[in-house]
Amino acid sequence: MKLSCTQENLNRGLGVVGRAVAARTTLPITNNVLLATDESRLKLVATNLEMAISHWIGAKVEEEGDITVPARLLTEFVSSLPSDKVDLSLPANSKTLEVTCARFEARISGVDAKDFPPIPKVSEGINTRVEVNHLRQGITQVVFAVATEESRPVLTGVDAMFEGDLLTLAAADGFRLAVYKLPLATPVSEKTEVIIPGRTLAEVNRLMGDDEEVIDITVNPNKSQILFHMKNTELVSQLVQGTFPQYSQLIPQSSSTKVVVDVAEFLRATRTASIFARDGSGIVRLVATPGSGELTTGKITISARSEELGDDVGEIDATVEGEEAKIAFNGKYIIDVLSVLREKQVVLETTNPSSPGVIRPVGVDNYTHVVMPMFVQW
Amino acid sequence: MPIRVLEQSVAAKIAAGEVVERPASVVKELVENSLDAGASQVSVETRGGGVSLIRVTDNGSGIPPGEIETAFDRYATSKVSTIEDLDSIITFGFRGEALPSIAAVAVVEIVTCAAGESAGDLVSLQNGAVVEHRSEGHARGTTVTVRDLFRSVPARLKFLKSTTTENSHIARVVSECALAFPEVRFALAIDGRSVLRTPGTGQLIESAIEVYGLQVARDLLDIKGSDDTWQGGNATAPPVVTGMVGSPGLSRANRDYLSFFVNRRSISSRSLAWAVEEAYQGMLMTGRHPVAIVNIAIPPGEVDVNIHPSKAEVKFRDERTVFTAVQRAVRGTLVEMAPVARIEDTTATYTTPPASTRQLWGTVPTDAGATALPMETAHTPIASLPALRVLGQLDSTYIIAEGPDGLYLIDQHAAHERIVYEKARRQQEQRQTDVQGLLEPVPFEVGPRQDEVLRSGYRQLEEFGFAIEPFGDRTYLVRAIPAVLDGKDWSAMVRELIDTIIEGGGDNWSEDIAVTLACHSAVRAGQTLSDEEMRELIRQLEQAAMPRTCPHGRPTVIHLSSRQLQKEFRRI
Numbered sequence: 001m002k003l004s005c006t007q008e009n010l011n012r013g014l015g016v017v018g019r020a021v022a023a024r025t026t027l028p029i030t031n032n033v034l035l036a037t038d039e040s041r042l043k044l045v046a047t048n049l050e051m052a053i054s055h056w057i058g059a060k061v062e063e064e065g066d067i068t069v070p071a072r073l074l075t076e077f078v079s080s081l082p083s084d085k086v087d088l089s090l091p092a093n094s095k096t097l098e099v100t101c102a103r104f105e106a107r108i109s110g111v112d113a114k115d116f117p118p119i120p121k122v123s124e125g126i127n128t129r130v131e132v133n134h135l136r137q138g139i140t141q142v143v144f145a146v147a148t149e150e151s152r153p154v155l156t157g158v159d160a161m162f163e164g165d166l167l168t169l170a171a172a173d174g175f176r177l178a179v180y181k182l183p184l185a186t187p188v189s190e191k192t193e194v195i196i197p198g199r200t201l202a203e204v205n206r207l208m209g210d211d212e213e214v215i216d217i218t219v220n221p222n223k224s225q226i227l228f229h230m231k232n233t234e235l236v237s238q239l240v241q242g243t244f245p246q247y248s249q250l251i252p253q254s255s256s257t258k259v260v261v262d263v264a265e266f267l268r269a270t271r272t273a274s275i276f277a278r279d280g281s282g283i284v285r286l287v288a289t290p291g292s293g294e295l296t297t298g299k300i301t302i303s304a305r306s307e308e309l310g311d312d313v314g315e316i317d318a319t320v321e322g323e324e325a326k327i328a329f330n331g332k333y334i335i336d337v338l339s340v341l342r343e344k345q346v347v348l349e350t351t352n353p354s355s356p357g358v359i360r361p362v363g364v365d366n367y368t369h370v371v372m373p374m375f376v377q378w
Numbered sequence: 379m380p381i382r383v384l385e386q387s388v389a390a391k392i393a394a395g396e397v398v399e400r401p402a403s404v405v406k407e408l409v410e411n412s413l414d415a416g417a418s419q420v421s422v423e424t425r426g427g428g429v430s431l432i433r434v435t436d437n438g439s440g441i442p443p444g445e446i447e448t449a450f451d452r453y454a455t456s457k458v459s460t461i462e463d464l465d466s467i468i469t470f471g472f473r474g475e476a477l478p479s480i481a482a483v484a485v486v487e488i489v490t491c492a493a494g495e496s497a498g499d500l501v502s503l504q505n506g507a508v509v510e511h512r513s514e515g516h517a518r519g520t521t522v523t524v525r526d527l528f529r530s531v532p533a534r535l536k537f538l539k540s541t542t543t544e545n546s547h548i549a550r551v552v553s554e555c556a557l558a559f560p561e562v563r564f565a566l567a568i569d570g571r572s573v574l575r576t577p578g579t580g581q582l583i584e585s586a587i588e589v590y591g592l593q594v595a596r597d598l599l600d601i602k603g604s605d606d607t608w609q610g611g612n613a614t615a616p617p618v619v620t621g622m623v624g625s626p627g628l629s630r631a632n633r634d635y636l637s638f639f640v641n642r643r644s645i646s647s648r649s650l651a652w653a654v655e656e657a658y659q660g661m662l663m664t665g666r667h668p669v670a671i672v673n674i675a676i677p678p679g680e681v682d683v684n685i686h687p688s689k690a691e692v693k694f695r696d697e698r699t700v701f702t703a704v705q706r707a708v709r710g711t712l713v714e715m716a717p718v719a720r721i722e723d724t725t726a727t728y729t730t731p732p733a734s735t736r737q738l739w740g741t742v743p744t745d746a747g748a749t750a751l752p753m754e755t756a757h758t759p760i761a762s763l764p765a766l767r768v769l770g771q772l773d774s775t776y777i778i779a780e781g782p783d784g785l786y787l788i789d790q791h792a793a794h795e796r797i798v799y800e801k802a803r804r805q806q807e808q809r810q811t812d813v814q815g816l817l818e819p820v821p822f823e824v825g826p827r828q829d830e831v832l833r834s835g836y837r838q839l840e841e842f843g844f845a846i847e848p849f850g851d852r853t854y855l856v857r858a859i860p861a862v863l864d865g866k867d868w869s870a871m872v873r874e875l876i877d878t879i880i881e882g883g884g885d886n887w888s889e890d891i892a893v894t895l896a897c898h899s900a901v902r903a904g905q906t907l908s909d910e911e912m913r914e915l916i917r918q919l920e921q922a923a924m925p926r927t928c929p930h931g932r933p934t935v936i937h938l939s940s941r942q943l944q945k946e947f948r949r950i
Binding site (some may be wrong): 148149150151172173174175176177214234245250278279281282283308355356370372373374375376 | 817862
């Protein structure tokens with residue numbers, strides 16, 4: 001193998017695939033990155049067996065070949081090189097990759113590329129395309145709600161339902177549920193439901209470049225793997241096997257109180273209260289009071305108290321429809337959802353202190369967030 | 379008092395004590411008789427912890443009319459006739475002690491109908507003597523009804539544990555038999571509730587699903603090459619090991635989930651348990667125990683089942699070979715068939731240190747000054763902690779802090795446990811628990827033995843913030859959990875709690891709940907903490923009522939005084 005490329009491209013490429021390098025593993029070769037010539041490009045691949053990222057960079061290829069070398073070592077070395085041309089060469093029958101750049105030279109012992117885990121090919125199956133800015137917003141607004149502990153594996157993933165020209169993403173961790181609907185640029189041929197690991201989607205979100213407009217998604221026929229195809233990058237991931245809970249029935253259909261409130265103010269008041277809630281399991285209490293007449297608007301008070309530290313109360317203006325409402329939430333859950341919304345206002349719907357609260361942004365109808373309250377004494 | 383030969387009725391009662399130790403032993407003897415009679419269906423019914431009623435019905439061969447009364451004579455058996463027969467025992471019973479022993483301490487009624495007989499026979503006995511014998515209609519097989527167990531032996535009655543405990547022993551005995559005989563349909567009803575019902579299809583996995591629940595059964599691996607040999611009762615040497623073992627991801631806090639059978643006879647053996655645990659070496663965390671159902675098929679002559687009155691223990695002629703075979707089979711299964719570990723963050727699980735190691739804690743490896751800390755703790759049991767300044771974290775496990783008099787090392791898990799424990803206790807007393815609702819109710823499934831325990835105490839879980847209610851057979855529905863368990867695996871906590879209660883006898887639910895809750899929600903050893911988190915932890919520990927020990931009694935803080943440091947560095 002003999003080729004040359006620029007230090008910038010190689011450095012960026014190693015950064016892209018680096019997130020898929022296994023951190024702690026029983027299969028040492030997954031600590032390596034695969035370098036392979038692919039026509040006039042250099043292909044970089046890393047995998048942790050759950051997810052694999054491949055990235056192509058432009059290169060001047062003189063001799064075909066492939067090798068794997070320790071990812072961290074190569075990445076750190078390349079990132080410290082000056083911005084110049086980098087020559088990579090692997091003498092025939094050798095396993096030592098020679099890296100040359102300006103007046104620096106390194107020899108890195110590698111392992112044969114044949115021993116690298118095969119990267120699954122996902123070419124057939126359900127295929128569709130999504131606009132990057134839609135997908136990015138969708139992932140951002142649901143992925144934080146996936147479960148972090150693994151006692152119910154399906155909840156560590158995001159449920160993705162492809163139907164016609166609509167993609168519905170849903171995540172739940174037993175305490176909250178986030179559902180986001182976004183349009184598909186190319187309709188799917190048949191209705192398909194898969195569960196994508198939360199980590200995979202977070203990675204896709206990071207990889208989608210600003211210069212891209214659409215991303216290509218393929219699910220293999222037996223729904224075990226998914227491929228995200230971007231301009232110079234491909235991400236293949238295992239899908240979570242199992243059945244995602246029927247979440248539509250968890251979204252309350254009616255409410256007795258509707259509160260419309262400014263997102264930024266609501267967020268600030270919740271953050272403030274959370275400081276005092278730290279001692280008390282994060283409990284933040286909301287009291288929504290309707291306005292008394294035509295001219296006075298309603299208000300919502302957000303309070304928290306701690307046995308030892310004291311308490312705090314914040315008040316913000318709100319349009320309150322229906323009865324006075326009292327409900328307590330884990331402040332973190334409210335902060336999580338309010339921080340990812342782009343809209344200016346949200347509506348909070350509640351029924352009683354022990355029924356789920358629903359948060360929807362005002363002005364769009366593609367996002368629903370359900371939060372279970374905490375049961376407290378008032 | 380002159381020496382006399384005991385009256386027969388007194389001698390019988392004393393001898394009965396060896397075989398019939400508690401109601402569960404009666405169930406065991408009767409079920410084994412049913413199995414020896416070749417039954418394909420066995421149903422067991424008990425009331426009042428087995429003291430008021432035990433009824434075992436089978437469809438086995440029955441007892442011919444002429445032999446029924448003889449069956450209740452001591453040393454009467456159909457299974458052995460010469461001493462040489464003992465070398466080839468394949469039946470469970472052989473000594474002829476079970477029925478007379480039971481009859482000596484209870485009111486027994488037996489209805490039986492042997493194959494080929496037109497009508498059945500009924501015999502009732504009181505104090506070991508026949509009081510009635512008449513014809514009675516009965517399908518093929520035998521029904522034995524035992525009433526008023528130990529009523530005539532008040533001393534024994536006094537030593538029985540609570541009804542719940544006795545029920546759980548009965549459930550365990552029947553569960554073991556159900557595992558050993560997957561081809562027999564077992565039904566167990568305790569106080570009118572159906573507790574266990576196996577399909578009798580001959581598939582071990584199906585019995586395991588009924589006994590341990592689907593969640594556990596899903597993670598069981600067949601011991602290599604064990605597809606057809608589970609049935610085999612009279613194999614040839616070398617011993618053949620069959621059954622199922624849990625994958626390494628499946629572990630439990632006690633050894634209750636280890637079942638051993640020799641030629642399908644349920645036995646308890648410390649050394650076999652040890653052999654299996656050795657096979658899991660390096661795959662399980664310390665203090666966790668595997669799940670295993672293991673049968674050893676061995677020629678009857680190679681094993682002596684006659685060393686224990688209730689045959690709960692056996693002696694092998696060649697122990698080493700048997701243990702090696704078990705260990706090799708289990709290890710081989712684990713190595714070959716255990717699923718490849720998924721790549722995920724591993725977190726340490728806290729386990730209770732055995733009492734014997736407790737005094738080791740807190741020993742600083744210095745000689746003279748080493749005793750300083752334990753003594754300080756002893757003198758000031760409710761000593762509050764001085765104000766501490768956090769310096770850093772050691773091993774992602776201990777917080778290093780500076781106090782007015784030297785260095786303090788704080789075990790982050792133990793310290794947090796103490797904080798959560800006190801808080802949980804306080805909230806429970808004031809009936810002001812922080813409760814987080816679940817988005818949808820989650821079903822929680824348990825085994826028959828666990829069910830007995832949980833049924834008696836689930837209401838106490840509610841005081842700590844669980845909303846849990848029975849939901850059909852051996853299933854509970856959980857609607858809300860204590861807020862401290864948010865983001866933690868609460869089902870693991872409840873399972874460990876039940877195991878702890880089974881082990882400890884269950885007399886102090888609320889203490890056990892608070893301790894387990896604290897253990898599961900506390901920050902783990904090995905978790906890196908930010909400076910702010912460490913300061914917060916120390917601040918809360920300073921405010922705890924008993925900051926020096928965790929709820930299990932381990933110290934939370936080790937103090938190295940300035941004086942001690944000076945001495946070590948030879949400054950004074």
